Structures are given as structure tokens and as C-alpha cells.
Amino acid sequence: MGNERKQIKSLCRMCDDHCGINVYVDEQGQVVNIDGSNHYWNRGRLCVKGRAGVDFVNHPDRILKPLKKIDGKFVEIELEQALDEIAKKMSEITEKHGARANSIWKGEAVGFAQEEELARRFIHAIGSPNYFSNDSQCFVGRWIGYSLVAGSWMAQPDFENSRCIVLWGANPPSAHPNMTQYIMNAKEKGAKIIAIDSRLSNIARQADIFAQIRPGTDGALALGIIKILIEEKIYNQHFVEHYTTGFDKLKDYVQKFSKEFVCQETGISEDILNDIVKAIHFGKSQVVNYVGNGLEHHENGINNIRAVACIDALIASFDQKGGNFMPEGFGPSELTLYHEKPLTELEPIGADKFPVLYEYRKECHTMTAMDTIITEKPYALKSMIIIGANPVLTNPNTNKVIEALSKLELLVVRELFMTETAELADYILPAASYLERSELHYHGMHQVATLTNRIQTIEGVQDEYMFLHDLAHRLGAGEYFPWENEDRLNEWLVEPSGVTIETLKAHPEGYQYKPLQYKKWEAKEARGEKPFNTRTGKVELFSQYLEDMGYDGLPVYHSPDFIANPDSEYPYTMITGARKMIYYHSRNKNFKRFLTAVPRAELELHPYDAKNLGIADGDLVRVTSQIGSVEVHAVIKHEREIMPGIIQFTHGWKEANVNLITHDDKFDPIDGFPLMKAVKVKIEKI
Amino acid sequence: MKYITIDLDKCVSCSNCEYACAFAQTEDFARKDSNIRVNYYPETVTSITMTCMHCTDAWCMEVCPANAISKDEATGAVVIDQDQCAGCKMCIMVCPFGNIHFNPTKLVSQKCDLCGGDPNCVKFCISGALQFEEAEELFDSKRTKLDGKLNQLILEGKIKIKGGE
Ligand code: SF4
Ligand code: SF4
Numbered sequence: 001m002g003n004e005r006k007q008i009k010s011l012c013r014m015c016d017d018h019c020g021i022n023v024y025v026d027e028q029g030q031v032v033n034i035d036g037s038n039h040y041w042n043r044g045r046l047c048v049k050g051r052a053g054v055d056f057v058n059h060p061d062r063i064l065k066p067l068k069k070i071d072g073k074f075v076e077i078e079l080e081q082a083l084d085e086i087a088k089k090m091s092e093i094t095e096k097h098g099a100r101a102n103s104i105w106k107g108e109a110v111g112f113a114q115e116e117e118l119a120r121r122f123i124h125a126i127g128s129p130n131y132f133s134n135d136s137q138c139f140v141g142r143w144i145g146y147s148l149v150a151g152s153w154m155a156q157p158d159f160e161n162s163r164c165i166v167l168w169g170a171n172p173p174s175a176h177p178n179m180t181q182y183i184m185n186a187k188e189k190g191a192k193i194i195a196i197d198s199r200l201s202n203i204a205r206q207a208d209i210f211a212q213i214r215p216g217t218d219g220a221l222a223l224g225i226i227k228i229l230i231e232e233k234i235y236n237q238h239f240v241e242h243y244t245t246g247f248d249k250l251k252d253y254v255q256k257f258s259k260e261f262v263c264q265e266t267g268i269s270e271d272i273l274n275d276i277v278k279a280i281h282f283g284k285s286q287v288v289n290y291v292g293n294g295l296e297h298h299e300n301g302i303n304n305i306r307a308v309a310c311i312d313a314l315i316a317s318f319d320q321k322g323g324n325f326m327p328e329g330f331g332p333s334e335l336t337l338y339h340e341k342p343l344t345e346l347e348p349i350g351a352d353k354f355p356v357l358y359e360y361r362k363e364c365h366t367m368t369a370m371d372t373i374i375t376e377k378p379y380a381l382k383s384m385i386i387i388g389a390n391p392v393l394t395n396p397n398t399n400k401v402i403e404a405l406s407k408l409e410l411l412v413v414r415e416l417f418m419t420e421t422a423e424l425a426d427y428i429l430p431a432a433s434y435l436e437r438s439e440l441h442y443h444g445m446h447q448v449a450t451l452t453n454r455i456q457t458i459e460g461v462q463d464e465y466m467f468l469h470d471l472a473h474r475l476g477a478g479e480y481f482p483w484e485n486e487d488r489l490n491e492w493l494v495e496p497s498g499v500t501i502e503t504l505k506a507h508p509e510g511y512q513y514k515p516l517q518y519k520k521w522e523a524k525e526a527r528g529e530k531p532f533n534t535r536t537g538k539v540e541l542f543s544q545y546l547e548d549m550g551y552d553g554l555p556v557y558h559s560p561d562f563i564a565n566p567d568s569e570y571p572y573t574m575i576t577g578a579r580k581m582i583y584y585h586s587r588n589k590n591f592k593r594f595l596t597a598v599p600r601a602e603l604e605l606h607p608y609d610a611k612n613l614g615i616a617d618g619d620l621v622r623v624t625s626q627i628g629s630v631e632v633h634a635v636i637k638h639e640r641e642i643m644p645g646i647i648q649f650t651h652g653w654k655e656a657n658v659n660l661i662t663h664d665d666k667f668d669p670i671d672g673f674p675l676m677k678a679v680k681v682k683i684e685k686i
Numbered sequence: 687m688k689y690i691t692i693d694l695d696k697c698v699s700c701s702n703c704e705y706a707c708a709f710a711q712t713e714d715f716a717r718k719d720s721n722i723r724v725n726y727y728p729e730t731v732t733s734i735t736m737t738c739m740h741c742t743d744a745w746c747m748e749v750c751p752a753n754a755i756s757k758d759e760a761t762g763a764v765v766i767d768q769d770q771c772a773g774c775k776m777c778i779m780v781c782p783f784g785n786i787h788f789n790p791t792k793l794v795s796q797k798c799d800l801c802g803g804d805p806n807c808v809k810f811c812i813s814g815a816l817q818f819e820e821a822e823e824l825f826d827s828k829r830t831k832l833d834g835k836l837n838q839l840i841l842e843g844k845i846k847i848k849g850g851e
């Protein structure tokens with residue numbers, strides 16, 4: 001190509017999967033191409049948005065200068081001035097309302113898990129417990145559900161060695177693209193693939209069994225499966241006796257989940273139910289139950305997830321080769337301050353309403369935050385730093401989000417591009433992209449650690465560490481940010497692990513920090529330790545902890561509202577949140593080529609419903625819930641692809657923002673996740 | 687010689703290959719510009735991905751009146767020289783698989799050229815359905831696949847093998 005290109009290895013962060021990438025840089029230092037490296041995780045392959053990281057870093061619309069809103073208009077200012085003014089305002093707020101009136105919010109746009117921990121560290125360092133993130137409506141539901149049962153969640157199970165993979169409301173080709181390789185390799189080796197979904201998703205196209213299920217009824221299916229496993233003695237008696245608690249209670253409870261009830265409730269046929277049980281039986285302990293975001297966003301989400309985890313318990317697939325492998329950590333220094341400075345006496349927002357969410361994840365509740373800002377109850381929340389998040393599009397009940405964020409005395413948004421949330425800010429600061437920082441990341445499936453490479457630096461664009469460092473020093477919390485820059489921080493982070501930065505640098509495609517060991521519960525028991533990281537040390541089919549808090553101790557099933565209380569005014573049930581591979585939630589909509597691929601939001605519906613409503617493919621329709629209306633273009637699916645009565649509305653589009661009609665006040669009582677996947681709506685042709 | 691192979695039991699019709707190819711041709715993500723195409727048939731839930739097979743005796747090469755189609759010595763790809771292509775569409779008509787299409791902007795025929803030996807579609811295929819394999823080693827992956835299938839049938843008790851246990 002004439003021009004010499006340098007190849008530098010790092011990790012992609014166009015989504016949270018962190019595939020290994022080769023970044024090609026020309027003589028001028030410009031990023032010109034990206035392809036897949038032979039990292040443990042992705043083995044040379046990438047999805048196309050990984051390639052389009054080139055657009056992301058070079059985009060002409062990137063925010064490269066701090067902006068301050070003066071008389072409703074953004075004006076460029078110097079970084080030092082911005083930091084000084086922000087610090088001054090935060091100090092004033094602290095003086096008037098206490099430090100807890102300040103808060104921080106971590107989004108998905110800029111960094112890795114390290115960025116999350118830095119945000120948590122910062123806010124505690126300045127004396128406030130109010131750390132928020134998108135996690136109070138994504139990911140954490142699965143994490144908590146599984147942790148309640150087994151002490152941890154397996155976000156990356158051992159697909160490849162599995163003999164039966166059950167995907168519950170998960171569509172890896174869109175959400176975790178490179179997981180597809182593992183699942184298909186298992187299939188090639190003879191594993192059964194089961195897709196449980198209301199939509200015939202990409203992965204369902206290659207499944208041996210596709211169980212088309214009504215939204216929110218997965219718990220009924222899981223409990224029905226458990227009933228059969230117990231009755232037919234297809235479970236691991238030794239494991240159940242030695243390593244679980246609550247078996248008898250669960251056994252009694254599942255009696256109600258007859259095949260008739262389960263089939264009627266879920267919409268699945270008895271044949272399919274029997275086939276699923278047969279496939280699980282065939283898998284023995286080499287079964288992966290992988291739960292996706294489809295089970296969150298329901299009023300009974302956590303218990304549905306717990307019910308699935310109970311299947312794993314009965315067949316002893318936890319921490320098995322080919323099962324739900326439980327990785328060991330890298331063991332870095334502790335960056336958060338929950339031991340040093342827990343600040344629970346300052347009432348983290350939402351911790352009283354959703355104590356399980358706070359206890360398990362130290363996550364404040366974003367939906368409650370909006371109410372708190374508006375009502376100042378239980379106390380005033382006056383400032384927020386939002387890093388790479390766009391809650392105006394991604395949180396439920398958009399109008400309330402806008403009202404709340406507009407009411408803040410200080411809203412600082414760190415972003416790469418102008419967003420609907422950034423428009424509400426008092427200050428917008430340019431954020432560094434993933435190619436402009438160096439962070440540690442871990443892939444649990446292979447127990448590998450990777451240090452990402454800072455490939456370019458842009459004058460005046462700080463990484464998260466430097467921003468929080470500079471602000472903390474201005475706010476008198478500099479002692480918590482003693483490292484000169486992120487490289488020094490990284491050196492401190494790896495110290496207790498015994499792995500050096502040099503070793504990580506020498507392994508840019510992942511360094512396996514510990515060999516994989518299976519069934520660690522056996523070894524732990526032999527050493528006299530708790531076999532599982534739960535309160536009792538056992539796998540908890542029944543949770544005394546939950547019962548003591550006033551919740552159901554068993555993974556009790558409650559029918560979703562649209563089944564229990566059908567409403568003739570809102571006869572359709574709306575799912576939202578099914579991802580398009582090319583986008584990452586609300587992001588990438590400003591890239592021209594992405595819009596060529598997928599130009600707008602879609603409302604997927606069944607041909608039968610379309611006919612009844614007089615809707616043709618591509619028609620503009622109005623969807624209305626109890627809180628509002630949105631207009632969107634209809635896409636009529638094949639009759640196999642979606643269930644009649646169920647619609648799916650793509651999220652993350654400002655032109656047709658589904659969150660104008662989702663609820664922020666209907667939620668799962670345990671983790672506070674909002675109801676977004678079974679919203680009662682009506683549809684009209686415009 | 688290496689060939690792109692397609693495993694229809696793995697393709698999830700995600701279109702990554704089409705986007706990657708379109709990007710390689712035009713720097714945009716218009717599926718119509720792609721030299722590889724993914725057809726999904728919901729009635730039968732089948733995904734069929736197709737691209738040029740780089741036939742040994744390529745009909746397109748034989749029929750081209752402008753002598754614009756040749757075999758690349760290094761990669762074995764059947765390639766169209768776009769400067770030489772007259773845009774007569776003879777190759778499109780003669781390809782039995784429909785793997786050549788017309789580029790309405792450049793007014794020439796367009797087809798897969800194996801990306802000069804480093805196929806983008808394969809690098810962006812997230813299921814592993816697409817592989818770039820040596821023809822001589824193809825039997826190996828085929829055997830592995832068959833072994834997997836046989837093993838499953840034996841495990842499920844659908845076939846029995848005499849001898850052994
Ligand atoms: S799946 Fe795609 S976007 Fe996500 S990290 Fe991998 S290449 Fe990047
Ligand atoms: S090898 Fe290149 S030109 Fe051929 S189909 Fe694949 S991406 Fe397109």
C-alpha cells in the first residue's frame with residue numbers, strides 16, 4: 001500500500017466482549033484498519049462493528065474540546081477551566097447539601113471494567129455513596145439470580161465442551177457475536193442446542209430445539225423441567241444431597257408445574273418440553289444453561305433466573321467441564337473503597353428499596369435516582385457526572401429522565417459524541433476512546449488477562465483515570481488518586497496477582513493467569529472451605545436470606561401481568577431490548593455506514609396481527625402504553641419468527657424512542673429491574 | 687490452494703460476511719454490494735450462504751469476450767479486471783450459481799477475488815461457518831464433523847457399533 005503500516009494489538013470495546021484486535025496505524029499515526037487478533041477469546045474473528053472502530057476513533061463529529069453551556073448554547077472552554085468550575089460547583093453542593101448530593105454514572109461507551117471501578121472509587125473518595133450505572137437494568141439481574149443460588153454467575157460458561165446448551169432469552173450472534181463460534185463448535189461435536197425465546201432469533205436458526213415462549217414465563221418452564229427431572233430421577237442425587245439446601249421444599253413446590261400448566265402458561269408444546277428434558281438428560285453434567293437479558297426486565301425476573309439456576313443445581317453442571325464453569329479471578333489490588341469507606345450510613349440511593357441489589361452489587365438504583373432528583377426525597381441529589389451513557393434513550397420513562405436530569409444543578413457528561421443526554425449537560429468533556437487508554441481486562445472463560453494498548457493520544461482528551469485524578473485532587477481527595485497516570489495505576493493493580501506488566505505486555509493476545517480447574521467445590525470441601533460462595537456454602541434451592549428479607553425463599557413463579565390481568569385496551573405485549581448486531585444499544589447511530597445497514601428502529605410483528613390491524617410492511621404505526629405513544633415503522637415477520645400478540649420494538653433510537661412508553665415504576669421487587677420486556681400496549685396504523 | 691468453505695449447519699445468517707465484503711468493495715455496509723450473499727428462508731429455517739467457487743474450468747472466464755477474467759496464479763481466485771470488463775454481463779448469465787453481479791456505479795461485472803488471499807468475509811464470520819482452508823486438508827475438517835455426528839448418534843442410541851463395549 002506504499003504507506004508503511006504498523007500493527008498494534010489491543011482489545012475492541014465497541015461492545016463489552018473485548019475481542020482481541022490488530023490495529024493498523026499509518027506513518028502519520030492514524031488508525032486505518034482493524035481486524036481480529038488471535039486472542040484466546042475471538043480466535044482471529046471479529047464482528048463488523050469491531051472493524052468500524054476505525055469510524056469511532058476518527059469520526060469528524062468527535063467531541064475534542066470541553067464545552068460549557070452558556071445561555072443554552074455550548075461554548076468551547078479550556079480543560080483546566082472546566083475542571084476548576086466543576087470542582088467549585090461540586091464543593092458548593094457538598095457544603096449546602098452534603099457530599100451525597102453528588103453522584104457518578106458509568107456507561108458503556110468508553111471503557112472496561114476498570115473504568116467502572118474508578119468511578120466507584122472516585123465517588124466514595126469524595127464522600128458520596130451514589131454510584132450509578134446501566135447495570136441497574138442490565139446484566140446484574142442474571143448475576144444476582146445466579147449468585148443467590150450458586151454464589152456467582154457464569155457470564156462465559158464452557159460452551160465448547162458442552163453436550164447440551166440451553167439458551168434462555170439469549171441471542172449471542174447479536175449480543176456476544178464471538179460466543180457463536182463456541183456454540184457452533186459444540187454443535188459440530190454433537191451437542192444439542194436449545195433456544196428458548198419469543199423470537200426465532202439468529203441462534204434459534206441453528207438450534208436443534210426452538211422453544212417459542214411467551215415473554216416472562218421462563219420460570220414456569222424451568223420449574224416444569226425441574227418437576228420432570230425429579231420425577232424421572234434425572235438428577236445427580238449425590239450432588240443434591242451433599243451440596244444443596246432446600247431440595248425438599250423445591251420438590252414440593254414444583255408439584256404445581258404439571259405439563260399441562262407449563263404448556264398452557266408458556267405456549268410451548270408438550271413434545272418440545274419433553275425434548276428439552278431429553279437433551280438435558282443426554283448432556284448429564286455437561287450442560288450449559290445460559291441466561292440472557294431476555295429474562296431480566298420482568299417483574300418476576302430474578303425468580304425466573306433462580307429457577308433456571310436450580311436446573312444447574314439438580315444436574316450438577318456448576319463448575320464442570322462443558323458446564324457452567326466458574327472462573328477464578330486474577331486477584332488484582334482492590335480499587336473500590338467498599339472496605340475502606342463503605343458510606344452505607346449515607347443511604348445510597350435505592351439501597352433501602354432494593355437491598356439485595358445494593359448488597360450484592362453495590363449498585364444504586366437509577367430509576368429511583370430520577371425520582372430523588374425530582375422530589376428531593378429522601379434527600380437532595382444535585383450533581384451527576386455521566387460517563388459514556390445516554391439514559392435519555394436507554395432508561396425507561398424518557399420524559400421523567402429528561403425532567404430529572406434537567407433539574408440537576410450540575411450535569412457533567414463525558415462523551416465521544418453529542419448525545420441526547422449530553423444536550424442536557426452543563427459541561428461536556430471529551431472522553432478518550434478505548435484506543436486512547438490502557439486498562440486491564442479479564443476473560444473468565446479462559447482465565448486470561450489482557451492489558452490494552454494506548455494506540456493514540458489526542459491533545460486535551462483525558463482518559464477516565466486522569467479526569468477522576470484531576471477532579472479528586474481539586475476536591476481534596478487526592479490521596480485516593482496517588483498514581484501519576486493510568487500506567488502507574490496498572491502497575492499497582494497487578495501487584496498482588498504475581499503477574500507483571502511486562503508479562504502482560506508480552507502477551508497481548510491474552511495471558512492465562514491460572515490453569516482451568518473444574519469442580520472446585522470438591523477441592524474446597526476437602527480443604528474445609530465453603531464449596532460455594534453462598535451464605536450456607538451450599539447451592540441454595542431455597543434462600544433463607546431472601547425469606548428473612550420478606551421475599552419468597554423459593555424461586556416462586558408469578559405470571560406476568562399481561563397474562564394475569566389482560567387488558568382489552570392494551571391487548572399486545574411489547575418486548576424491547578433485542579439488539580441489532582451492528583449497534584450497541586443507543587450507540588453508533590451517527591455512523592453513516594451503520595445506517596446503510598440498519599437505517600431505523602423497527603417494530604416486529606406477526607403477520608396475523610398485521611392483517612388484523614391493517615398494517616403493511618414498512619407502515620408507520622403508533623404504539624401506546626399506559627404512559628405514552630411512539631411512532632415507528634412496522635416490519636412484518638414470518639409467522640414462525642414471532643408469536644401472535646407479541647411485538648418487538650428496537651431500542652436506542654431517538655427518532656422512535658421506545659423508552660417513551662416503558663415503565664420505570666413497575667419492577668422486579670428483588671433487584672428493581674424495570675419491566676421492559678412484557679409491556680402492555682396497543683397498536684394503531686397511522 | 688485455499689478455498690472458502692461454508693458450513694450451513696453453523697451459519698446464523700447474521701450478515702457479518704456481507705457487511706465485511708461490502709465494506710471491502712465500497713467502504714459502506716450495503717449488502718447489495720457484497721460478493722457473498724446470505725439467503726435466509728424462514729419457512730424452512732435455513733440459511734444459505736453463497737460466494738464464487740473459483741471453478742477450475744470457470745465458465746465465466748471462457749465466455750468473457752473482453753478477456754477480462756483470469757485466474758490469479760498466487761491465490762487461485764478467478765478475478766475480473768475491472769479496467770478491461772466491457773460490462774456486457776455475459777459472465778453473469780453464464781455463472782450457474784449467480785455469484786457474479788453487476789456494479790451499477792462502475793458499470794462492470796463484480797465478483798469475489800478472495801481479497802487477494804485474505805478473505806474478509808471469513809475474518810468477520812462469527813460462527814465459524816466460513817473457513818479458508820487448504821483443499822488438501824479439507825478432508826480433515828470434514829472427518830472431524832462426521833465423527834461428531836456419529837458420536838452423537840451412538841450416544842443417543844440411534845446407531846449401535848459391534849465390538850468394543
Ligand atoms: S463482538 Fe464485535 S464489537 Fe464486540 S468486542 Fe468483539 S469485535 Fe468488538
Ligand atoms: S473473499 Fe473477499 S471478495 Fe470474496 S466474498 Fe469474501 S470478502 Fe467478498
Ligand code: SF4
Nearest residue numbers: 697698700701703811
Ligand atoms: S458471517 Fe458467517 S454466520 Fe454470519 S451470515 Fe455470514 S456465513 Fe453466516
